[in-house]
Amino acid sequence: MSRIGKKAISVPKGVTVTVNGQTVTAKGPKGELEFVVNELCTVALENDEITVKPVDNSKPARSLWGMSRTRISNMFDGVANExxxxxxxxxxxxxxxxxxxxxxxxxxxxxxxxxxxxxxxxxxxxxxxxxxxxxxxxxxxxxxxxxxxxxxxxxxxxxxxxxxxxxxxxxxxxxxx
Structure with missing residues (x-):
């Protein structure tokens, strides 16, 4: 189990996030970034928090789980402050x-x-x-x-x-x- 992947990502103030299928878009004061999450992970936005979960318990899905969560978190940090x-x-x-x-x-x-x-x-x-x-x-x-x-x-x-x-x-x- 991914310890990093389990944590929900809270959306910082001043950043607007949209989840459209597998595409996560973050727009903030510094700019706009987009990340397409692999099909082996699911992304959900609820109560200004994003959660990433693997589709199944396979090795590739678990490998991409924490990485996808970290990439989304880095997007939020980047658009909020460089x-x-x-x-x-x-x-x-x-x-x-x-x-x-x-x-x-x-x-x-x-x-x-x-x-x-x-x-x-x-x-x-x-x-x-x-x-x-x-x-x-x-x-x-x-x-x-x-x-x-x-x-x-x-x-x-x-x-x-x-x-x-x-x-x-x-x-x-x-x-x-």
Whole structure:
């Protein structure tokens, strides 16, 4: 039994929710999102709470139960207040700046990397060594942050690279004579 799936999702204030068959639509002050729940789960809206239940007790239905509930909960959080991920650039000469809606990164390569903002994601570089990725869709924000980090992941010896703001980099000791 899914412990997460059992919990009902309460609709936050300022968010309007409509359930039409397997489609759940959430509209809030930040925008509008839609999620289509798999046929192996049922969705019900009653008393400003959404409940997700599996159709039967099969393994695939139980696997999708908690995931569907979490995706709907993340939709509500996203349209009520945005998701943000902060990235830090560590290294001499590593910098980020905005060129229109695209992000230009100097990461020690022979060329600058231009990363266009995906649809539904806002990029900002308030400082040359800081990047803020924000948006209402948690999956898109996380994917954009992971793609930016993948251009130069942090290395374990000096810690240089693009890292998440709260990420701990396990450091290794260098060579000894």
């Amino acid at each position: 998701f943000t991920k902060t990235l830090e650039l560590v290294g001499v000469g590593y910098r980020a700046q905005m060129k229109g809606t695209a992000l230009s990164l100097a990461l020690g390569y022979s060329h600058d990397i231009d990363y266009p903002a995906p649809e539904g994601v806002k990029l900002a570089a308030p400082k040359p060594t800081e990047i803020i990725v924000s948006g209402i869709d948690k999956q898109k924000v996380g994917q954009a942050a992971a793609e930016i980090r993948a251009f130069r992941p942090p290395e374990p010896y000096k810690g240089k690279g693009v890292k998440y703001a709260n990420e701990f980099i396990f450091r290794k000791e260098g060579k000894k004579k």
